[in-house]
Amino acid sequence: MTRRWSEAPVHRDWLEKQAAGLWDFFQAGFVDPSGGFFDLAPDGRPLDPAGQVHPLHISARAVHCYAIGDLLGRPGSRAVVDHGMEMLWTRHRDTRHGGYAWSVANGTVADGSKQGYGHAFVLLAASSAKLLGHPLAAPMLADVTEILETRFWEDGPGAIAEEFTADWGPVDGGLYRGQNSNMHLTEALMAAFEATGEATYLHKARRIAERVIDRGARAEGWRVPEHFGPDWTVDRRYCHPNEMFRPAGTTPGHWLEWARLILQLWVLDGRREAWMPEAAQGLFRQAMALGWDAARRGFFYTLDWQDRPEKRMKLWWPLCEAAGAAHFLNELLPAPDWETAYRQIWDVLSAGFVDRRNGGWREELTEDLQPAFTLFPGKGDIYHALQACLIPLYPATGSLTRAILRASPPGDAAGQ
Numbered sequence: 001m002t003r004r005w006s007e008a009p010v011h012r013d014w015l016e017k018q019a020a021g022l023w024d025f026f027q028a029g030f031v032d033p034s035g036g037f038f039d040l041a042p043d044g045r046p047l048d049p050a051g052q053v054h055p056l057h058i059s060a061r062a063v064h065c066y067a068i069g070d071l072l073g074r075p076g077s078r079a080v081v082d083h084g085m086e087m088l089w090t091r092h093r094d095t096r097h098g099g100y101a102w103s104v105a106n107g108t109v110a111d112g113s114k115q116g117y118g119h120a121f122v123l124l125a126a127s128s129a130k131l132l133g134h135p136l137a138a139p140m141l142a143d144v145t146e147i148l149e150t151r152f153w154e155d156g157p158g159a160i161a162e163e164f165t166a167d168w169g170p171v172d173g174g175l176y177r178g179q180n181s182n183m184h185l186t187e188a189l190m191a192a193f194e195a196t197g198e199a200t201y202l203h204k205a206r207r208i209a210e211r212v213i214d215r216g217a218r219a220e221g222w223r224v225p226e227h228f229g230p231d232w233t234v235d236r237r238y239c240h241p242n243e244m245f246r247p248a249g250t251t252p253g254h255w256l257e258w259a260r261l262i263l264q265l266w267v268l269d270g271r272r273e274a275w276m277p278e279a280a281q282g283l284f285r286q287a288m289a290l291g292w293d294a295a296r297r298g299f300f301y302t303l304d305w306q307d308r309p310e311k312r313m314k315l316w317w318p319l320c321e322a323a324g325a326a327h328f329l330n331e332l333l334p335a336p337d338w339e340t341a342y343r344q345i346w347d348v349l350s351a352g353f354v355d356r357r358n359g360g361w362r363e364e365l366t367e368d369l370q371p372a373f374t375l376f377p378g379k380g381d382i383y384h385a386l387q388a389c390l391i392p393l394y395p396a397t398g399s400l401t402r403a404i405l406r407a408s409p410p411g412d413a414a415g416q
Contacts, residue, residue, distance in 0.1 A: 004339055005346070006327055006392040018354065019389040023069055025360035026382045027076060030062070035087045036104060037062050039380040042371075043358045047378050053105045059087045060121035061383040067128035068390065071404045078132070085129055085136045088122060097167050099147045112166030116152050116181035117245065119144055124188035127195040128401050141192065148185070157232050158207030160185060176238075177228040179216070180245065182208045183254060186261055187399075190268055194402040202268060209265055213258055213279050222282035223290075223307075224255050236305050244375050249302045249310045252291025253318025256299075259283040259325040260391075263332055268398050277333055284325055288341055291318070296368050297348045301375075312367040313374060316353045319345050320388035331396035342392075349388070361385045 005011040029044045030037045036054030038046035046052065063084035069077030092100040094112065100122050103111040122144045129137035151168060152160040159182045163171045189205035192198070211232065217224045220234075227238035227246065240246040259280040266276035290307045291299045298314035299322070326342035329335070352369040353361045363376040387400060394403035 004330055005343060006330065012393060015389045015393060019386055020074075021359060022361065022382050022386050022389065023066075023074060023077070025379070026062075027066075027080060031080065031083055034107060035083075035091050037084070039378055040360070041378040042355070042362070044360065044379070047380075051105065053103050053110050054087070054091075055103045056088075056092050056100055056115070056118035057121040058381060059084045059092065060118070060125035061381060063088070063125035064121075064128045065382045065386050067125075067132055067134075068386070068401060068404065070132055071401060081129060081132065081134060084125065085134060085140070088125060089136050089140060092122075093143070094166065099151060099164075099168075100144070101166065109166075113171065114147075114151070114164040114166065114168065116160045116162050116178075117184060119148055119152065120181055120185035120188045123148065123185070124191050127188065127191040130195045131401055131405060141196070145192070153204070157211055158204075159211045159232070160208075175230050177230060177232055178246065179212045179224060179226055179228070180254065182212055183258060183261065186265070190261075190264055191399045191401065193268065194399050202265075205265055206269060209258075209262060209276075213262060213283075214275050217255070217258070217279065217283065218275075222255070222279065222286045223250050223303075224258060224283070226251060226254070243311070247302045247311060249304045251302050251318075252287040252299050253301070253315070253321055255283040255287040255291070256318060256325045257321040259287075260321065260328045263325075263328040263396065264398060267332070267396065280325070280329065281333065284322075284329060284338075284341070287318075287322070293367070297344070298352070298365070298369060300367075313372060314352070314365045314367065314369060315375070316349070316361055316363050317384040319349050319353065320384040323349070323388045324391040327392040328396040353385075355379075 025044055029040055029046060032038050032052060037058050038049060038052050041047050063081050066077040066080035070081060091104045094101055099114040100119060101109045101112045102115050102118055126137050126141040126144060130141060148160065154161055162176050162178050162181055165171060186205045186208045189201045193201035225234040227235045229235055239248050262276050262280045266272060290303060293300060299318040300309040301311040301313050301315055304310045322345045323342065326338045326345060329338040330342065352365050355362050360379045362371055363379060364372045364374065366372045391400055394400065394407060397403055397406065
């Protein structure tokens with residue numbers, strides 16, 4: 001194998017330009033002056049400027065992504081961070097019951113439920129903002145950490161519960177547990193550890209990974225079960241109308257996302273437990289073997305429990321997560337297979353998902369890689385695509401924000 005693409009100047013320049021284009025595309029139209037961030041139509045216009053519902057995770061992800069921009073010296077990024085942090089602190093935060101409401105519309109709470117998934121991204125946003133010295137970062141970090149500890153965390157299984165009503169009552173009997181919220185909390189806990197140095201964050205990340213991957217995915221041949229009962233027994237018959245957040249079956253994109261997160265944990269934890277690289281390699285190989293469409297390319301969105309493609313559309317985020325995972329594997333456990341996969345992944349992203357006419361990236365294609373809008377109405381999120389472009393530019397030493405800081409020149413303000 002020749003030199004890795006992540007080391008090639010042309011590829012690195014291409015990634016940097018893609019990241020810049022994503023920042024520009026979203027910043028031009030997604031800031032709602034009244035608070036929050038618009039979903040964008042394919043051409044970059046707000047989809048529903050009058051009636052936009054602002055989900056918690058979108059504001060939190062915007063903070064994280066533009067905090068990265070600020071760390072890298074991108075002008076205008078700090079204003080987006082300020083806008084998002086204000087939205088989280090003054091609109092989503094529930095000063096009566098505690099926690100953060102799932103969505104806000106027209107300045108008032110639209111859905112006051114408390115979702116573990118959303119709170120994970122609040123922790124990520126606060127951790128990223130802390131690296132900028134943002135004035136709301138410390139109180140938000142303390143607040144969401146306490147909520148996660150006292151309301152969501154279940155020490156027996158070593159993971160979080162999924163959701164509550166606005167006043168912390170059970171939803172559907174409190175019987176559902178999901179890996180997706182726990183996966184994103186693992187990402188956020190590692191970022192919080194790197195932002196604060198507090199080992200309790202890393203301890204919780206390790207416990208979630210042990211529960212979901214070392215126990216759950218290992219038992220399923222490195223397929224990641226998505227849905228569980230309250231005792232963390234896999235629920236293979238689970239079905240929910242929200243196909244965006246809780247699709248039935250298994251989701252190869254999450255296997256890929258976990259492959260990178262497990263290696264990040266392996267690096268940060270320092271104990272270098274042997275199961276972690278075994279798991280990362282197993283997850284990535286299974287995703288390529290079972291989830292990759294060998295005829296048309298790209299990853300199927302979901303598989304059934306017999307490993308047959310169920311939802312056959314191709315989404316951008318599994319490919320984005322695959323790019324990051326392949327880079328981490330290339331960096332930490334070098335093998336020709338990872339580089340081959342890395343190049344295949346970027347070929348598909350470039351050919352089908354990069355929107356050269358309108359800007360930004362398409363979020364959904366059909367099975368045969370034609371633009372589609374069944375799950376995603378336009379271009380609503382910068383998070384996955386931006387990280388896919390930036391992760392390969394840095395060593396696999398931990399979270400992206402800390403890698404950027406470590407790469408800052410001595411005396412640079414962002415590195416102090």
